[in-house]
Amino acid sequence: MSAASQPVSAEIMRLNAICPYFTMFPLEFPLGILQKHARAGARVLDPFCGRGTTNFAARLLALRTVGIDASPVAIAATRAKLVAPTPGEIIDEVKKILQQRHNSIEIPEGEFWKLAYHIDVLRDICLIRDALLNGLVSSRVAAALRGIMLGALHGPMGRTKHSYFSNQCPRTYGPKPAYAVKFWTKRGLLPPRVDVLAVIAERARRYYGNTSPEIVGAAIEGDSRQRSTLEEAREVIGKFDWIITSPPYYGLRTYLPDQWIRNWFLGGPASVDYSSRxxxxxxxRDRFVDELRKVWANAGAHCKPGATLVIRFGSIGDRLVEDPAQLVSDSLEGTAWVRSDVRDAANAARGKRQADTFHRRRSAPLDEVDVWAKWQP
Ligand SMILES: C[S@@+](CC[C@H](N)C(=O)[O-])C[C@H]1O[C@@H](n2cnc3c(N)ncnc32)[C@H](O)[C@@H]1O
Structure with a gap:
């Protein structure tokens, strides 16, 4: 029986949009592959899971799944897609947190924070952050609430209704403080007094009002170049049948700094984290290829013979890869992965990429390819 026998409604798919992420691939990509080819009971890994698109596709089809990512923001977004609390449970917990109104919470200071959030909004955000960091939110709700908060932290201001907590911001990445302050000051933009509970309640209903059942799955914060990380993933779901993934696009090194506000919410510093941990x-190119090879080899060691690997890969404007398919093929060499197909991804992600509300020029991705391989040890 193929996994396609599972019906997937548009409403159930909404949860995939809980938190945007740069270079995310569309849900239809992993979902289409798994629906068409994966058998019921298959186990699905994504060693570069980002916002957990592959893991969510697996959940929709009731397949076991693990995601791995080095970014805490990616892991929080993925975990939010593996749980199923009710909207009522989320809203009740938030009401309790906001009623506490104690003064001992840490509130970041400075020009950026003053202009990014209305002081009452920032206090509410900090109360929720503090409750999550101190384990005061039930485990059923915590993963979902973290995802909702990350998705609502920054984005465009509505004219009549607010869906985000911040002053005018991009949704996908956190703007750099000096640039943002200049942007807001020049335009006289002040942060709106948003009703934090109302925004959370609306998002809780949208994303968790109708969810598919929870599956056996996990999101592991770690480095996929390390064997131990893949071992941990195997322990959760058993040997993998499918890997559908998209490694960092060549030249895009800003996954951590771009997510600095979300990273702060998860317990990081209240300033841009420029590390590439x-x-x-x-x-x-050679080092990049070598490191990718390590990941494919580590993952292969926990795959069933005949398992399939699908890699979507592209590069970012200023660091051209002449031939993305060749780069991926080179990274498979010396492993037991045997390339079976190369397909033009037709820039599937390009049409989905959000308009940049912040007028900042971002490098556009170039060609994207899908490389398919089989594990033949
Ligand atoms: C192209 S994104 C994945 C996007 C994902 N397909 C989605 O739909 O959201 C690549 C991801 O690889 C992660 N990454 C980079 N180096 C890593 C490593 N050594 N181990 C695990 N994750 C890593 C980045 O943090 C980033 O989230």
Whole structure:
């Protein structure tokens, strides 16, 4: 029986949009592959899970799944897609947190924070952050609430109704403080006094009002170049049948700094984190290829013979990869992965990429390819 026998309604798919992420691939990509080819009971891994698109596709089809990512923001977004609390449970917990109104919480200071959030909004955000960091939210609700908060932290201001907590901001990445302050000051933009509970309640209903059942799955914060990380993933669901993934696009090194506000919410510093902790190196093509090879080999070691690997890969404007398919093929060499197909991804992600509300120029992705391989040890 193929996994396609599972019906998937548009309403159930909404949860995939809980938190945007740069270079995310569309849900139809992993979902289409698994529906068409995966058998019921298959186990699905994504060693570069980002916002957990592959893991969510697996959940929709009742397949076991694990996601791995070096970014805490990616892991929080993925975990939010593996749980199923009711909207009522989420809203009740938030009401309780906001009623506490104690003064001992840490509130970040400075020009950026003053202009990014209305002071009452920032206090509410900090109360929720504090409750989550101190384990005061029930485990059923915590993963969902974290995802909702990350998705609502920054985005465009509505004219009549607010869906985000911030002053005018991009949705996908956190703007750099000096640039943002200049942007807001020049335009006289002040942060709106948003009803934090109302925004959370609306999002809780939208994303968790109709969810598919929970499956056996996990999101592991770690480095996929390390064997132990893949071992941990195997322990959760058993040997993998499918890997559908998209490694960092060559030249895009800003996964952590771009997510600095969300990273702060998860317990990080209240300033831009310029580190590249745990991230694949972009210092040169050979090193990049070697590091990818390590990941494919580590993952293969926990795959069933005949397992399928699908890699979507592209590069970012200023660091051209002449031939993305060749780069991926080179990274498979020396492993037991045998390339079976290369398909043009037709820039599937391009049409989905959000308009940049912040007028900042971002490098556009170039060609994207899908490389398919079989594990033949
Ligand atoms: C192209 S994104 C994945 C996007 C994902 N397909 C989605 O739909 O959201 C690549 C991800 O690889 C992660 N990453 C980079 N180096 C890593 C490593 N060594 N181990 C695990 N994750 C890593 C980045 O943090 C980033 O989230």
């Amino acid at each position: 745990g991230q694949i190196s972009h210092s040169g």
